[in-house]
Amino acid sequence: MKSFKNRNIASQVKQLGFTLVEMSVVLVVIGLIVGAVSIGSDLQRNAVYQQISSNFMQSWSQAYQNYFNKTGIVIGDSASAPTLKVDGANATPGEICTTSLQGFMDAAGIRMPAGRSEGNEDKFVYLDSNGNPQETTVCFQNVNWSLPGATSGYVVRKRNVMVLKSLTPDLARFLDSQVDGKVDARFGLFRESTLASNTGTASTDWSIDNRRAYGTTSNTNQDESQVAVVTAYFMMNN
Template identity: 40%
Template structure:
């Protein structure tokens, strides 16, 4: 009798298949919740970059225009409507002191020394976040804003208002920087005055493009990638644009001139061997960075 009672207790000491299934289901729910939580956190970080940094800088640019009557770095007494216009020349004279009765039209094509970008320091080295970086202007962004009493977004902190720190999808610290420049007619990333945003991961660039334009398209709309060549064929006119073809570690051939369906795939916008100097493409490595242009209203 005692032996049978002992055996029954022993047999009742394990887990049933139903109990094991329930435990596995709970573990699966926990893992799924953690994965979803990471996505929610990343989306929240992207929203902060857009609302607390880039949108604020667009409002700052517009406020500068409303307060001075000119775009950033332009001449107030003889405006050119070109970012950094005060460093340009026309007809052999400085833009701000140009005389009357000139034999040239006062349009952007007549000005020289244009297209310099106004930043607060260089930040990333030229070509480090994609092709097409313009030369740095003499004027500083922070000095122009404070001189005219325009309050800047907090950014990364006092003296670093043009920077914003976030984490890429691999967990590495990344810095975005805002500059402003003028693009001549025919520039594939948008003609006119643009906000230059350096240091974006492709994932963040797609998100920002979706918010600003309503669709992520690196060649069309008000938010485009820097350095992509313009459509070269007449059949490409008004054709669909190109996707942001880079993922975390692999960038595409952003220099191609054809539509996305014809673009060949390359690794690294400026580095044919990969996102890092050694060509590694691991999940712990730094994510490939790109530069975008956001066309301004003035």
């Protein structure tokens, strides 16, 4: 009888051991699935970022150039007395966005990128790293821009730029690397708006990253938070 009980206890211990092994296998499988989902999400996000780069930003840059080639002036400039400045026909030039931008393009017969939808060609919707919707908008403007001086240091000159609003830090860095080959918010053709006219000589990272939640000034981003955004300038050829 005692021998039978010992065998029964041993059998239970053996079964318990198998259960622990099975649980370990399940945990490993779950870890692999979670890792695969995370990698898949990153790949999908990068694919959307690439689409924004090529089908939205670069396509709008080409549309801007097509407008110049066809009309001989930049968007919003005076045809009779060109200034080579975006919105130069106004005494105080500002941004050209939304319906105003679409109106210039339509009047010149320039095909606009697809964007978000018909009538919203200047917008593109995407998801941030937390899966929340964001919408970037393109405008054009003449802004202060730092350039190497004739002798040394940097000087500020006026340049026409594409304004890209509501970029998450990840997307801004991605577009920066696509345009300039490296991430630097201070130098190159693609800059953070607050640093475009900076005459310093030190390379500078983008002011925030994905730890910043929208509408806050500290790194308090939670999984459900909408990620904070920045504005970037992309310098045009004309």
